[in-house]
Amino acid sequence: MPESLAIDGGTPVRTATWPAMFPGGTEYGEEEKRAAIEVIEAQSPFRYYGTNLLKKVDQLEAAYARYVGTRFALATHSGSTALSVAIAALGVGPGTEVILPAFMWIADVNAVIHLRGIPVLAEIDETLNLDPADIEKRITKRTKAIVAVHMAGSVADMPAIKAVADKHGIPVLEDCSQAAGASIDGHVVGSMGAIGTVSLQYNKNFTTGEGGMITTSDDVLFRRAICFHDGGFERDMQGVSIPRDSPFETWGMGARMDELRGAVGLVQLGKLPDIVRRMRGHQLRLREALGKLPGIHLRRLVDPNEDSGAYFTWLHDTTDAAERFTTALKAEGIPVSPPHGGIHQYRHMSNLLKNVPVTTEGCPWTCPFNKESPMEYNASMLPRSNSLLDRARLISLPPSLTEQDEDDIIRAFRKVARVVLG
Numbered sequence: 001m002p003e004s005l006a007i008d009g010g011t012p013v014r015t016a017t018w019p020a021m022f023p024g025g026t027e028y029g030e031e032e033k034r035a036a037i038e039v040i041e042a043q044s045p046f047r048y049y050g051t052n053l054l055k056k057v058d059q060l061e062a063a064y065a066r067y068v069g070t071r072f073a074l075a076t077h078s079g080s081t082a083l084s085v086a087i088a089a090l091g092v093g094p095g096t097e098v099i100l101p102a103f104m105w106i107a108d109v110n111a112v113i114h115l116r117g118i119p120v121l122a123e124i125d126e127t128l129n130l131d132p133a134d135i136e137k138r139i140t141k142r143t144k145a146i147v148a149v150h151m152a153g154s155v156a157d158m159p160a161i162k163a164v165a166d167k168h169g170i171p172v173l174e175d176c177s178q179a180a181g182a183s184i185d186g187h188v189v190g191s192m193g194a195i196g197t198v199s200l201q202y203n204k205n206f207t208t209g210e211g212g213m214i215t216t217s218d219d220v221l222f223r224r225a226i227c228f229h230d231g232g233f234e235r236d237m238q239g240v241s242i243p244r245d246s247p248f249e250t251w252g253m254g255a256r257m258d259e260l261r262g263a264v265g266l267v268q269l270g271k272l273p274d275i276v277r278r279m280r281g282h283q284l285r286l287r288e289a290l291g292k293l294p295g296i297h298l299r300r301l302v303d304p305n306e307d308s309g310a311y312f313t314w315l316h317d318t319t320d321a322a323e324r325f326t327t328a329l330k331a332e333g334i335p336v337s338p339p340h341g342g343i344h345q346y347r348h349m350s351n352l353l354k355n356v357p358v359t360t361e362g363c364p365w366t367c368p369f370n371k372e373s374p375m376e377y378n379a380s381m382l383p384r385s386n387s388l389l390d391r392a393r394l395i396s397l398p399p400s401l402t403e404q405d406e407d408d409i410i411r412a413f414r415k416v417a418r419v420v421l422g
Contacts, residue, residue, distance in 0.1 A: 020398060035263035061073040064269060094363075101149055132161045154302075276308050319391055322338075
């Protein structure tokens, strides 16, 4: 006779608190403390000059470029500004469009709109990332870039996305913020597109509290990014300001990373491979143990052995089944949830997109250069994405997860599946 579910009065599998999902943040220790103190004692927190400049940001950039496998990396003070700088480097502006997936972070849209470009939303597939098959129908003569967002720890199908983009000569920006450390066939996220960004905000795989990185192997994109992130001014490859006219100079912003964050980020980057190794191990065990249960369809991973492992994600046959399973599994003490609900999904931004301009004149929506892009946004415009997101569920897999924690997931999952999906 099946064990009684907790929602039916049975004993829950687990009552202990789930470990916090701050992968890099919960790994902070003496190394980060010493790195920060070193900068403070040097009295030189600004990256470009000081009384005893330690060049921690320079070191972080060099180390991250080596890790990712690109020629260049540029540090910024947030992931959002990294996106804005990268989008600006790609030349997005009035009269241009940028294709984005239905499942993303609002900063991806913000970066396009702030530059007066038009976001064009596309469907996702069973990776829960941008659907390569849906891109082509969204491309117009105004398409300036495609943004592939590696959401909830897993990589978009970059080989297929790149094939479509390259056919049309359109650059791809990878937003790697939620999947730092993941790769496909040895190609680390941030190296497969024309340019990549990553957030170092607190709940990311490695973190400086706030911070961001840009990666590229394109000299022109890199020089444009340097200018845009530093008030519009050019600097040489050693970071020295160049007081002359430059084809890369522009109207920019102050988005530089400081030395305190650079020092901590350098320590955290050294820990990233081990953080990802542990999360990936949790995920692989759960996929092996639970992937063949009736009514459970694992999220498609382009390269399961190189995923970041941050989440165990699956889909149900129907929304109703997903909701019933979620309620029962939560009652067993397992923190299951829809995939990053709220403003991570386009449908919860649709009202904002329709009604909120970035200027008093209604731009970018009423900009005369955008008159050929009469975009209309509504919460049902991407039905396949809505269905996938409604049927998908995930469980966070912090690096600190223990074997007992994994055992609890497996036991609770099987217990609930026998009753709810049996």
